[in-house]
Amino acid sequence: MNIKIKFPDGSIKDFPQNISPFDVALSISPGLARNVLAAKVNGKLVDLNSEIKENAAIELFKFDSEIGKEVYWHSTAHLMAQAVQSLFPDVKVTIGPAIESGFYYDFDKEIPFTDADLAKIEIRMKELSKQKLDYQREEISREAAIKKFADMGETYKVEILQEIPVGETISIYTQGEFTDLCRGPHLPNTGMIKAIKLLKTSGAYWRGDEKNKMLQRIYGISFPSNKELTEYLEMLEEAKKRDHRKLGKELDIYSISDEIGAGLVLWHPNGGLMRSVIEDYWKKRHFEDGYSIVNTPHIGKKELWITSGHLGFYNESMYSPILVDEQEYYLKPMNCPFHIAIYQSAKHSYRDLPIKMAEMGTVYRYEKSGALHGLMRVRGFTQDDAHIICTPEQLDDEIRGVLKFSIDILKAFGFKELDIYLATMPEKAVGEKEDWDKATLALEKALKAENIDYKVDEGGGAFYGPKIDIKIKDALNRSWQCSTIQFDFNLPERFKMEYIGSDNQPHRPFMVHRALLGSLERFFGTLIEYHAGNFPLWLCPVQAILIPISEHYEEYAKEVNSQLKKSGIRSEVDLQNEKIGYKIRGAEMRKIPFMFIVGAKEQESGTVSVRRHLAGDLGSKSIDEIIAEIKQENDEKK
Numbered sequence: 001m002n003i004k005i006k007f008p009d010g011s012i013k014d015f016p017q018n019i020s021p022f023d024v025a026l027s028i029s030p031g032l033a034r035n036v037l038a039a040k041v042n043g044k045l046v047d048l049n050s051e052i053k054e055n056a057a058i059e060l061f062k063f064d065s066e067i068g069k070e071v072y073w074h075s076t077a078h079l080m081a082q083a084v085q086s087l088f089p090d091v092k093v094t095i096g097p098a099i100e101s102g103f104y105y106d107f108d109k110e111i112p113f114t115d116a117d118l119a120k121i122e123i124r125m126k127e128l129s130k131q132k133l134d135y136q137r138e139e140i141s142r143e144a145a146i147k148k149f150a151d152m153g154e155t156y157k158v159e160i161l162q163e164i165p166v167g168e169t170i171s172i173y174t175q176g177e178f179t180d181l182c183r184g185p186h187l188p189n190t191g192m193i194k195a196i197k198l199l200k201t202s203g204a205y206w207r208g209d210e211k212n213k214m215l216q217r218i219y220g221i222s223f224p225s226n227k228e229l230t231e232y233l234e235m236l237e238e239a240k241k242r243d244h245r246k247l248g249k250e251l252d253i254y255s256i257s258d259e260i261g262a263g264l265v266l267w268h269p270n271g272g273l274m275r276s277v278i279e280d281y282w283k284k285r286h287f288e289d290g291y292s293i294v295n296t297p298h299i300g301k302k303e304l305w306i307t308s309g310h311l312g313f314y315n316e317s318m319y320s321p322i323l324v325d326e327q328e329y330y331l332k333p334m335n336c337p338f339h340i341a342i343y344q345s346a347k348h349s350y351r352d353l354p355i356k357m358a359e360m361g362t363v364y365r366y367e368k369s370g371a372l373h374g375l376m377r378v379r380g381f382t383q384d385d386a387h388i389i390c391t392p393e394q395l396d397d398e399i400r401g402v403l404k405f406s407i408d409i410l411k412a413f414g415f416k417e418l419d420i421y422l423a424t425m426p427e428k429a430v431g432e433k434e435d436w437d438k439a440t441l442a443l444e445k446a447l448k449a450e451n452i453d454y455k456v457d458e459g460g461g462a463f464y465g466p467k468i469d470i471k472i473k474d475a476l477n478r479s480w481q482c483s484t485i486q487f488d489f490n491l492p493e494r495f496k497m498e499y500i501g502s503d504n505q506p507h508r509p510f511m512v513h514r515a516l517l518g519s520l521e522r523f524f525g526t527l528i529e530y531h532a533g534n535f536p537l538w539l540c541p542v543q544a545i546l547i548p549i550s551e552h553y554e555e556y557a558k559e560v561n562s563q564l565k566k567s568g569i570r571s572e573v574d575l576q577n578e579k580i581g582y583k584i585r586g587a588e589m590r591k592i593p594f595m596f597i598v599g600a601k602e603q604e605s606g607t608v609s610v611r612r613h614l615a616g617d618l619g620s621k622s623i624d625e626i627i628a629e630i631k632q633e634n635d636e637k638k
Contacts, residue, residue: 132191263379423460431489464490
C-alpha cells in the first residue's frame with residue numbers, strides 16, 4: 001500500500017507505507033541522504049529512521065538550518081554525557097540542551113572539571129563517534145522510566161520524571177551503554193559527529209536556583225567538518241578581541257564597581273560623552289518625527305504596579321518595596337505605566353491622536369548574579385521607551401512610520417545587516433482575536449510596504465500583543481537583539497484608556513511600545529563589539545589628536561586644536577614627553593580616528609600631516625580642508 005508525501009515546494013510523490021524520512025531523502029539524492037539530520041512529518045519533528053504510516057507533508061533538515069544544528073548539537077550533548085560517565089562513572093547527569101551556538105551538559109560532580117579533564121573527555125567523545133553507535137529511541141511508561149533511572153542512580157532524571165503527569169508516555173534514547181531521558185529527535189548515529197571542541201567549564205545551580213546544589217557545566221561545539229570547526233574557533237578568537245568588557249576598559253568607557261554594586265554601571269568621561277552625543281541625536285530625530293519627550297520618576301506606588309500587572313506577572317524581576325509614609329513604593333521595571341498616567345491626565349479626542357511619547361528612562365530589574373554580563377545584562381539600565389497611542393484608522397501609517405524611523409536611525413550607527421522577525425499570537429494571549437489580526441496585519445503591511453525581507457516567528461509574540469523584532473548582524477555573523485515594535489492590548493484595558501471618537505462615544509485606543517535602541521547599556525555593548533571599538537567618527541569621544549614632533553611645535557598644535565574645537569570637533573593635544581612613534585601607537589590603541597602630526601613644515605605652511613586610524617598616512621592638508629572633511633563626515637553619520 002502506498003502513501004502520498006508532500007514536499008515543501010508543493011510536489012507530491014507516492015511511497016511505500018512505513019517508509020522512513022531517511023529513505024525519502026535517499027530517493028531524492030544520495031547527497032541529501034548523507035547530509036540530512038532530521039525531519040518534520042506533518043509538523044512534528046522526528047528521527048530519520050521513524051516510520052511514516054499515512055499521507056504526510058515532510059520537511060528535511062541539514063546542518064545549514066536552525067533545526068539541523070539543534071538536533072546535531074543536542075546529539076553531541078548526549079555523546080559528551082556518555083564520554084563523561086565512561087571516564088567518571090560516579091558522576092550523575094542532569095540536563096544537556098542545544099543552545100544558540102553549540103551545547104552544554106550539567107553534571108553532579110563534587111570536584112570541578114579541569115582543562116585536563118576536558119581534553120580527556122574530548123578524546124573519548126571522538127573514540128565513541130568512530131564506533132558509529134546508533135541513537136535508539138524507546139517509548140516507555142512514566143512509571144517504568146522512574147524505576148529505570150532510579151535503578152541507575154540517576155536521581156535528577158527521577159526528579160524530572162516525577163513532575164510529568166501520570167500516564168504520560170516517556171521517550172528515552174540509548175547509544176551504546178548510555179541511556180538518557182529525552183524527547184528527541186537525534187542523529188541516526190554518533191559517527192555523524194565529526195569535529196568536536198569542548199570550550200569551557202563553569203558552575204551552574206540545578207535548575208538555576210541558588211538554593212539548589214552547584215553542578216559542573218561543560219560547554220562545547222561540534223560541526224560536520226574540521227573546516228567549519230576551525231572557522232568557528234577563529235571567529236571565537238576574533239570575538240575575544242571585540243569583547244566589550246575588554247574594550248570598554250581599554251577605551252575608558254565604563255566600569256562596574258563592587259563597592260557600588262553588581263550590575264550597576266559607572267559611565268566614565270568617554271562613555272558619558274558618547275552617551276550625550278547619542279542622546280542629543282536621539283532627541284533631535286524624535287522631535288523631528290513628532291514625538292514629545294517626557295521624563296518620569298524612578299519609583300511608583302504599589303497600586304500602580306498592581307493595576308499594570310507587574311506585581312502579578314513580573315514580581316521576581318522587581319526589587320523589594322521601599323516604605324514611604326507607610327505606603328509601599330517600587331523601583332520601576334518599566335516606563336509604560338508612567339506614560340499612560342501622562343495620557344490619562346487629560347481627556348482626548350480622536351483629533352488629538354496619534355500621541356507619541358518618548359523617554360530615556362532608567363529602569364531597575366533584578367538579575368541573578370550569575371546572569372550579569374558586562375553591559376549586556378545589568379540591574380539598572382536606561383531604556384529608550386516610546387509609546388504611540390492611536391486610533392485603529394491610524395494604525396497602518398503609524399506602524400510604517402515607526403518601522404522606517406527605527407531602521408533609519410540604526411543605520412546611522414553603522415549597522416548594515418538587519419534580521420527582521422514578525423512574532424505572532426501565542427497560545428495564551430489577552431485581547432480580542434480580531435484586534436490581534438488587525439495589529440498583525442498592520443505590522444505585516446508595513447514590512448511589505450518598505451520592501452523588507454522578514455521571517456515569521458509563529459506564536460512568538462508576547463501575551464499582550466504581536467511585535468516586530470529587529471536584530472543586527474555583525475562582522476562575525478552574530479545576531480544582536482536591538483529594536484522592538486510591540487503592540488499592547490493589555491495595559492490599555494487595565495488602565496481603561498479612552499479617547500472620544502467622531503461618534504462622540506468613548507473608544508479604547510491602540511497602543512504601540514517601541515524600544516529603538518532598547519537598553520542603552522546593552523546597545524553600547526553591541527556597538528563596541530560590532531565596531532571592535534572603531535566607532536563611526538560622529539560617535540568617537542576624541543575625534544582628532546594633535547601630535548607635535550617636539551616641544552617647539554606645541555604652541556602651533558594648541559592653536560590648531562583651538563580652531564578644531566571652535567568648529568565643534570572633539571580634539572586634544574598630546575603633550576607627552578615621548579617619541580613621535582610612541583604617541584602615534586598610543587593614538588592607534590585609543591582608536592582615535594584622526595592624528596594630525598605637526599612640525600616645522602606644517603607650522604610654516606599652516607597645514608597638518610594627516611594619519612587616519614587603520615588607514616595610515618593621508619598626506620598634508622590645510623586646517624580649513626580637514627575641518628570641512630570632518631564636519632561633512634560628522635553630518636553624514638557614516
